[in-house]
Amino acid sequence: MTVSSKLVEVPKSGFSSIPVIDISDPESKHDMEKACEDFGFFKVINHSVSSELVSVLDHEAVEFFSLPTSQKTQVAGYPFGYGKRAIGRSGDVGWVEYFSFFSSSTLLLFSHSTLVLENALLEYTKSVRKMTCDVLEMMTDGLGIKPRNTHSKLVSGENTDSIFRLNHYPPCPLINNNNTNGSNIVIGFGEHTDPQIISVLRSNNTCGLQINLSDGSWISVPSDPSSFFFNVSDSLQVLTNGRFKSVKHRVLANSRKSRVSMIYFAGPSLTQRIAPLTCLIDNEDESLYEEFTWSEYKNSTYNSRLSDNRLQPFEKKAVSLND
Numbered sequence: 001m002t003v004s005s006k007l008v009e010v011p012k013s014g015f016s017s018i019p020v021i022d023i024s025d026p027e028s029k030h031d032m033e034k035a036c037e038d039f040g041f042f043k044v045i046n047h048s049v050s051s052e053l054v055s056v057l058d059h060e061a062v063e064f065f066s067l068p069t070s071q072k073t074q075v076a077g078y079p080f081g082y083g084k085r086a087i088g089r090s091g092d093v094g095w096v097e098y099f100s101f102f103s104s105s106t107l108l109l110f111s112h113s114t115l116v117l118e119n120a121l122l123e124y125t126k127s128v129r130k131m132t133c134d135v136l137e138m139m140t141d142g143l144g145i146k147p148r149n150t151h152s153k154l155v156s157g158e159n160t161d162s163i164f165r166l167n168h169y170p171p172c173p174l175i176n177n178n179n180t181n182g183s184n185i186v187i188g189f190g191e192h193t194d195p196q197i198i199s200v201l202r203s204n205n206t207c208g209l210q211i212n213l214s215d216g217s218w219i220s221v222p223s224d225p226s227s228f229f230f231n232v233s234d235s236l237q238v239l240t241n242g243r244f245k246s247v248k249h250r251v252l253a254n255s256r257k258s259r260v261s262m263i264y265f266a267g268p269s270l271t272q273r274i275a276p277l278t279c280l281i282d283n284e285d286e287s288l289y290e291e292f293t294w295s296e297y298k299n300s301t302y303n304s305r306l307s308d309n310r311l312q313p314f315e316k317k318a319v320s321l322n323d
């Protein structure tokens with residue numbers, strides 16, 4: 001399996017820095033709303049997730065990924081379990097290995113049958129879910145929508161379909177630091193948007209994550225192990241009728257350092273209807289998307305390539321005067 005190495009695209013100007021949201025300050029709702037409109041991405045500080053919990057999980061992740069491949073492949077599986085290089089089922093590859101878990105409000109599962117009793121994992125996802133709900137409530141407030149739990153209730157019920165994933169990007173010897181055409185890159189996790197409602201990412205001190213701006217340029221996100229990065233995902237873009245942007249992002253491998261990230265993909269229940277909120281549109285004609293259930297969207301997602309525009313089949317066709 002080969003992993004491609006390409007030239008870096010130089011980011012265009014006009015971007016100052018990643019929006020930083022202090023969630024201990026209720027007034028941050030305005031900055032959060034703007035960050036979701038402009039980038040679909042922001043960093044959260046002053047959160048309540050315990051740093052000890054994060055350190056324990058970080059340590060466990062490093063331990064797990066240091067095991068011999070033969071041991072890791074004993075828990076291989078898709079969509080839940082261990083995987084290496086192959087991302088999804090449609091031929092995407094990256095310089096990455098990972099471990100994914102199904103996460104509901106009460107349990108963490110992988111490989112359909114094994115209950116992972118790791119307290120650190122359960123405690124971490126519980127705490128991150130709570131922070132996610134707080135963030136979604138602040139965001140809903142920022143949009144002027146009532147009630148405040150309009151979005152948070154979608155990801156907090158018993159039957160929600162969320163994923164927790166550990167990614168490990170080992171140092172990559174394919175990166176040639178002496179390349180005279182500028183540095184070259186190796187893709188760790190190719191460009192994509194996340195399909196769920198919102199994703200919550202925390203990483204160790206190794207950078208690599210990049211987000212794509214509306215002008216097409218890639219911006220490197222400086223690592224910050226004590227903060228969380230929030231991505232607006234496809235379903236939230238639909239719920240807000242395109243007002244919030246599902247951010248395209250990717251991860252580049254590093255030549256010297258390992259990157260370990262932990263991501264909570266907050267999804268709704270399988271039967272949840274996803275359509276623009278009626279309070280954000282004046283009439284049905286303004287809706288940019290056909291309604292779908294999360295189950296329908298998930299099925300179409302899991303048959304797609306990483307870089308596909310998964311929302312396109314659900315966009316409403318413009319009606320021409322000749323129709």
Ligand SMILES: C=C1C[C@]23C[C@@]1(O)CC[C@H]2[C@@]12CC[C@H](O)[C@@](C)(C(=O)O1)[C@H]2[C@@H]3C(=O)O
Nearest residue numbers: 087088089092194195301302303304305306
């Ligand atoms: C190529 C793929 C991997 C992915 C499922 C898909 O067919 C398209 C979406 C991908 C993605 C991106 C966000 C998350 O990492 C993920 C777990 C998800 O829900 O959608 C992955 C899927 C995956 O790695 O299985």
Ligand SMILES: O=C(O)CCC(=O)C(=O)O
Nearest residue numbers: 167189194209251261263
């Ligand atoms: O590992 C990372 O930092 C981001 C990976 C990612 O975007 C994903 O798993 O969907």
Ligand SMILES: [Fe+2]
Nearest residue numbers: 192193194249
């Ligand atoms: Fe992602």
